[in-house]
Amino acid sequence: MAKITLSNLRHSYMPNPKGSEDFALKEIDLDWQDGGAYALLGPSGCGKSTLLNIISGLLVPSEGRILFDGKDVTDLPPDQRNIAQVFQFPVIYDTMTVRENLAFPLRNRGVAEGKIAERVAEIAAMLEVEEMLDTRASHLSPDNKQKISMGRGLVRDDVNVVMFDEPLTVIDPHLKWKLRSKLKELHQRVRATMIYVTHDQTEALTFADQVVVMQDGEIVQIGTPVELFERPQHTFVGHFIGSPGMNVLPADEGQGGVTVEGHPITLEGKITGNGGAAQVGIRPEFVSLAKTGLPGRVRKVSDIGRHSVLEAMVGETSIKAVIDGPVPAQGEAVHLAFRADQTRLYRDGWIATEVGA
Ligand code: ADP
Numbered sequence: 195m196a197k198i199t200l201s202n203l204r205h206s207y208m209p210n211p212k213g214s215e216d217f218a219l220k221e222i223d224l225d226w227q228d229g230g231a232y233a234l235l236g237p238s239g240c241g242k243s244t245l246l247n248i249i250s251g252l253l254v255p256s257e258g259r260i261l262f263d264g265k266d267v268t269d270l271p272p273d274q275r276n277i278a279q280v281f282q283f284p285v286i287y288d289t290m291t292v293r294e295n296l297a298f299p300l301r302n303r304g305v306a307e308g309k310i311a312e313r314v315a316e317i318a319a320m321l322e323v324e325e326m327l328d329t330r331a332s333h334l335s336p337d338n339k340q341k342i343s344m345g346r347g348l349v350r351d352d353v354n355v356v357m358f359d360e361p362l363t364v365i366d367p368h369l370k371w372k373l374r375s376k377l378k379e380l381h382q383r384v385r386a387t388m389i390y391v392t393h394d395q396t397e398a399l400t401f402a403d404q405v406v407v408m409q410d411g412e413i414v415q416i417g418t419p420v421e422l423f424e425r426p427q428h429t430f431v432g433h434f435i436g437s438p439g440m441n442v443l444p445a446d447e448g449q450g451g452v453t454v455e456g457h458p459i460t461l462e463g464k465i466t467g468n469g470g471a472a473q474v475g476i477r478p479e480f481v482s483l484a485k486t487g488l489p490g491r492v493r494k495v496s497d498i499g500r501h502s503v504l505e506a507m508v509g510e511t512s513i514k515a516v517i518d519g520p521v522p523a524q525g526e527a528v529h530l531a532f533r534a535d536q537t538r539l540y541r542d543g544w545i546a547t548e549v550g551a
């Protein structure tokens with residue numbers, strides 16, 4: 195196992211890239227600590243698979259270096275990087291049995307047969323596929339094929355990192371949560387570095403200790419699930435994580451302070467920097483109904499289990515609030531209050547307030 199460092203990484207699929215829009219990865223500097231459980235979270239097309247394939251060596255980056263424990267591996271082929279990678283769709287040998295498939299990565303490395311039998315039994319038990327061990331892989335259902343594919347990724351205990359690229363895409367929903375918690379459990383047991391790629395916030399937040407959020411070829415924030423929820427560094431993170439996501443409201447900055455639809459807003463603290471399009475970010479959990487506050491009209495109320503989500507129009511701006519208890523009806527006039535310590539200014543998407551005075 196190793197610490198993995200990505201240094202000044204850029205990648206373009208074009209032969210002669212010009213502007214930054216030609217790069218699938220823009221500028222990545224990142225350390226993956228040895229033994230960490232990471233999720234790489236972002237929408238489809240943001241560059242997650244590109245980044246993974248660069249770490250595993252399937253792709254050579256246009257610029258930058260990859261280091262394992264300080265050793266430069268940028269020019270090493272995949273089989274010399276000691277990595278296990280599980281892809282979105284099953285990669286198994288149809289003509290082999292499940293047992294042979296699981297044993298393959300170990301046999302390939304000359305592991306002793308006794309040890310192979312032990313590891314295969316262990317992994318099969320974990321994935322609950324013991325009764326299929328002697329079945330030919332071609333006879334398996336798609337989700338069982340993917341389970342075996344995951345097993346092949348997990349069977350070696352000497353890899354630098356195990357990487358999963360949206361592995362649950364083809365898995366039945368009821369099996370998904372089960373496999374997800376198994377992976378978490380497995381990480382806690384073996385303590386191998388794991389990178390789990392997904393576009394699904396629930397998958398990312400349940401698996402990972404640290405979540406790396408990507409957008410458009412860039413990393414916008416790295417943090418624990420709580421940090422991402424509590425202090426989004428970018429409006430994208432606020433919006434992408436949470437359900438419903440953070441309110442991102444067009445704002446104006448003037449001599450008298452920040453306003454939304456002409457109403458003054460109290461922020462968490464001092465404003466930093468200047469310039470750029472201003473927005474106020476506040477999570478619906480921190481918007482409440484009050485006697486005074488921003489005057490609006492209820493547009494919609496929806497039930498989300500124990501709470502309701504109220505959407506009100508303040509001028510032209512829609513604002514969501516998560517409300518406990520009784521909620522006003524559609525069309526009613528309301529006042530919305532923002533919790534100041536959870537209200538932030540963003541400029542061109544990036545956070546522009548500091549906590550405290
Ligand atoms: P993700 O895994 O987050 O969905 P990808 O890394 O697959 O994103 O893709 C990032 C960007 O690179 C996308 O715009 C995608 O169209 C482009 N891309 C991915 N693979 C290739 C390829 N082999 N050739 C050209 N463009 C590619």
Ligand code: MG
Pocket residue numbers: 242243244359
């Ligand atoms: Mg992908």
